[in-house]
Amino acid sequence: MFDSLGDRLDGVFKSLRGQGRLSEENIKDALKEVRRAFLEADVNYKVAKKFVAGVTEESLGEKVLTSVTPGQLIIKIVHDKLVELLGGQSRELAYNPRGITVWMMVGLQGSGKTTGCAKLGLRAKRAGRKPLLVAADIYRPAAKDQLRVLGKALDIPVFTTDDDAVRIAGQGLAYAKENEIDLVILDTAGRLHIDEELMGELQQMKKAVRPTEIMFVADAMTGQDAVKSADAFHQALGIDGVMLTKIDGDARGGAALSILEVTGRPIKFLGIGEKPADLEVFHPSRLASRILGMGDVVTLVEKAQAAVDTKKAIELEKKLRKAQFTFEDFYDQLQQVKQMGSLESIISMIPGVGKALKGLPIDDHALVRIEAMIQSMTLQERRTPSIISGSRRARIAKGSGNSIQDVNKLIKQFGDMQKMMKKLGKMGPKALSGFKFPM
Amino acid sequence: MRGFFKKLRNGLQKTREQLVGQISEVVTGTPQFDDELFEEIEEVLIASDCGLETAAHLTGRLREVCEERKTMKATEVVEIIKEQMIVMLNGGSAPVDAVIDVTPKVYLFVGVNGTGKTTSIGKIGEHFRSAGKSVLFAACDTFRAAAREQLQIWADRSGADLVSGDDGSDPAAVAFDAVNAAKARGRDVVLIDTAGRLHTKHNLMEELKKISRAVDKALPGAPHETLLVLDATTGQNGVSQAESFGDAVGLTGLILTKLDGTAKGGIILGIRQRFGVPVSWIGVGEKIDDLETFDSREFIEALFA
Numbered sequence: 229m230f231d232s233l234g235d236r237l238d239g240v241f242k243s244l245r246g247q248g249r250l251s252e253e254n255i256k257d258a259l260k261e262v263r264r265a266f267l268e269a270d271v272n273y274k275v276a277k278k279f280v281a282g283v284t285e286e287s288l289g290e291k292v293l294t295s296v297t298p299g300q301l302i303i304k305i306v307h308d309k310l311v312e313l314l315g316g317q318s319r320e321l322a323y324n325p326r327g328i329t330v331w332m333m334v335g336l337q338g339s340g341k342t343t344g345c346a347k348l349g350l351r352a353k354r355a356g357r358k359p360l361l362v363a364a365d366i367y368r369p370a371a372k373d374q375l376r377v378l379g380k381a382l383d384i385p386v387f388t389t390d391d392d393a394v395r396i397a398g399q400g401l402a403y404a405k406e407n408e409i410d411l412v413i414l415d416t417a418g419r420l421h422i423d424e425e426l427m428g429e430l431q432q433m434k435k436a437v438r439p440t441e442i443m444f445v446a447d448a449m450t451g452q453d454a455v456k457s458a459d460a461f462h463q464a465l466g467i468d469g470v471m472l473t474k475i476d477g478d479a480r481g482g483a484a485l486s487i488l489e490v491t492g493r494p495i496k497f498l499g500i501g502e503k504p505a506d507l508e509v510f511h512p513s514r515l516a517s518r519i520l521g522m523g524d525v526v527t528l529v530e531k532a533q534a535a536v537d538t539k540k541a542i543e544l545e546k547k548l549r550k551a552q553f554t555f556e557d558f559y560d561q562l563q564q565v566k567q568m569g570s571l572e573s574i575i576s577m578i579p580g581v582g583k584a585l586k587g588l589p590i591d592d593h594a595l596v597r598i599e600a601m602i603q604s605m606t607l608q609e610r611r612t613p614s615i616i617s618g619s620r621r622a623r624i625a626k627g628s629g630n631s632i633q634d635v636n637k638l639i640k641q642f643g644d645m646q647k648m649m650k651k652l653g654k655m656g657p658k659a660l661s662g663f664k665f666p667m
Numbered sequence: 668m669r670g671f672f673k674k675l676r677n678g679l680q681k682t683r684e685q686l687v688g689q690i691s692e693v694v695t696g697t698p699q700f701d702d703e704l705f706e707e708i709e710e711v712l713i714a715s716d717c718g719l720e721t722a723a724h725l726t727g728r729l730r731e732v733c734e735e736r737k738t739m740k741a742t743e744v745v746e747i748i749k750e751q752m753i754v755m756l757n758g759g760s761a762p763v764d765a766v767i768d769v770t771p772k773v774y775l776f777v778g779v780n781g782t783g784k785t786t787s788i789g790k791i792g793e794h795f796r797s798a799g800k801s802v803l804f805a806a807c808d809t810f811r812a813a814a815r816e817q818l819q820i821w822a823d824r825s826g827a828d829l830v831s832g833d834d835g836s837d838p839a840a841v842a843f844d845a846v847n848a849a850k851a852r853g854r855d856v857v858l859i860d861t862a863g864r865l866h867t868k869h870n871l872m873e874e875l876k877k878i879s880r881a882v883d884k885a886l887p888g889a890p891h892e893t894l895l896v897l898d899a900t901t902g903q904n905g906v907s908q909a910e911s912f913g914d915a916v917g918l919t920g921l922i923l924t925k926l927d928g929t930a931k932g933g934i935i936l937g938i939r940q941r942f943g944v945p946v947s948w949i950g951v952g953e954k955i956d957d958l959e960t961f962d963s964r965e966f967i968e969a970l971f972a
Binding site (some may be wrong): 238252264267268269272273336337338339340365367368369370371373374375376377379413420421422435447448449451452453454456457474478479480483502543 | 710713715716719779780781782783789811813814819820823837843865866867868870898900901904905907925927930931934953960
């Protein structure tokens with residue numbers, strides 16, 4: 229319904245760009261729009277007010293009024309302020325240098341604690357740790373089962389008993405000591421911050437296990453109330469960090485600003501999907517950029533680096549230069565793209581593109597269909613697509629469950645791509661415009 | 668409706684204290700009808716997640732009345748906003764009819780992750796059971812770990828039947844089977860639980876459409892009610908949720924959950940204003956009877972009492 233915060237600021241600054249100089253009046257107008265955008269993004273109204281006051285002060289300085297591109301400068305000030313408010317720099321979770329590390333997950337109902345436990349567990353396991361998930365949500369039906377199933381799928385041990393939550397936590401820690409486990413991730417029941425009894429339970433659990441980190445798990449869609457719940461959890465327990473979940477939706481995530489403002493604790497992780505691997509380390513500058521609609525290139529590059537095999541990449545580059553790119557190479561490429569996450573999430577990170585394609589259905593199945601077609605080709609066909617005759621096409625169509633038209637389209641687009649690459653080899657980067665990925 | 672008002676009041680106590688506290692703070696004594704007053708009232712409304720547009724609408728009307736009448740007491744200002752909010756909530760279609768006029772009557776529950784769909788189904792199942800109806804749950808969240816087990820426990824608590832499929836199986840097939848099972852067993856009510864999904868995920872929304880179509884195939888005209896389960900702590904994204912889920916499967920009502928906290932759920936005003944979707948039930952706790960049918964007047968009265 230709303231324009232995104234980025235769009236909104238775009239609109240504001242467009243009117244600024246047209247002018248050589250800024251008057252006090254239009255700085256104020258622009259920042260009024262910034263405040264408005266912040267409120268629509270669910271930034272707490274007090275936090276928004278403070279933010280705007282800060283930016284107004286800086287923007288009204290001589291610097292801006294005499295600068296050549298005042299619009300750009302304001303964008304920079306807004307962005308820098310946003311980064312500052314978001315916590316300055318990213319911070320990893322702390323490990324206990326002596327003995328067992330305990331991370332305790334707390335938060336409101338439905339914020340994503342149990343899923344978050346599995347995500348952190350997987351991450352720690354990949355980093356060479358020996359994690360244990362402890363299920364201490366004794367209230368929500370089947371909450372323990374949920375953690376058990378997740379642990380089993382990830383091959384991470386899960387501990388729980390039929391005791392009360394505080395005892396389960398203590399027993400979990402003892403179990404970890406006996407079994408040479410170096411990291412305990414403690415799942416707790418979701419609770420309201422005004423529920424004194426249950427908040428008391430958390431305080432007792434904290435006493436019992438002395439957590440290295442207490443993570444407050446918060447839903448990115450939270451509205452104005454975020455300041456109250458975050459503040460209450462922080463007052464009661466002293467949280468160390470925040471995990472912001474469900475950021476893969478279209479919520480503007482203004483709650484992040486609010487939570488940071490009231491707790492002073494950094495956001496450490498973002499939940500970006502439902503699968504255990506859908507976890508991202510939080511980088512304030514990236515979220516600021518994302519909020520401002522500037523895209524998120526850093527994440528994209530990192531994801532690509534993690535997924536792409538360097539050796540293969542060098543080989544591929546050679547082949548591309550010589551226009552010897554085959555279906556086999558293409559298949560490898562598809563596998564690598566798939567490792568980077570859903571197309572939707574990849575595309576949302578590309579600057580400019582995210583906005584242009586917003587709301588456009590992106591079909592991951594298209595890739596699956598292409599994969600199936602390539603899989604239905606013989607090795608020889610994959611290496612030398614020119615031999616794929618009519619009867620071969622019919623066979624590939626049948627084998628992959630697609631129509632002959634689909635196969636024709638793929639082969640034609642693949643041919644176009646090869647031609648394009650040949651041109652590219654001769655003409656340089658300009659030939660890339662008009663390049664179309666066969667999909 | 669017995670006990671409703673009292674219970675709602677209890678549930679909303681925290682909400683009430685804060686909102687009223689703030690409004691009274693703003694308008695104590697003889698209010699000066701200047702911009703600052705309206706700005707402060709607007710802020711109070713924004714703090715309840717009403718959203719800018721709704722807040723502006725309410726204060727705009729307030730401004731008009733204040734200009735007509737020269738002097739006013741603080742309580743009168745509160746009355747005007749209250750009236751406006753009630754008018755807003757009463758517009759559009761009527762709340763979901765909980766009367767069982769067809770059997771089986773099929774309710775489809777949709778929403779983003781973690782809003783309380785399964786818990787709400789447990790409570791609503793109990794609500795129908797205590798009214799002497801036979802209830803069948805369909806566990807169509809075949810994605811999240813142990814979602815079926817969670818619904819099974821609620822089914823045991825309220826004595827409902829449960830139809831489920833294997834993990835990862837097609838939720839539309841489970842829904843189809845569930846409606847057919849309800850027909851064969853002569854059950855009065857079918858409550859279909861679906862996996863939480865972000866409304867921006869195209870494929871998952873397509874899956875939801877398929878569930879709705881499968882239900883219609885099993886029983887033409889079903890689902891009779893499609894309810895969006897909305898967390899009261901949700902901010903402006905709630906409007907986007909209502910819009911997307913509405914576009915995909917057509918909403919007939921909302922369930923506003925977790926109203927027993929400090930969140931005010933003001934977003935329902937904006938949703939009602941924009942899409943005319945009424946609130947049917949509210950969730951005020953984790954126990955099986957922590958569910959109330961929604962009444963806009965009492966909701967607002969309790970808010971300002």
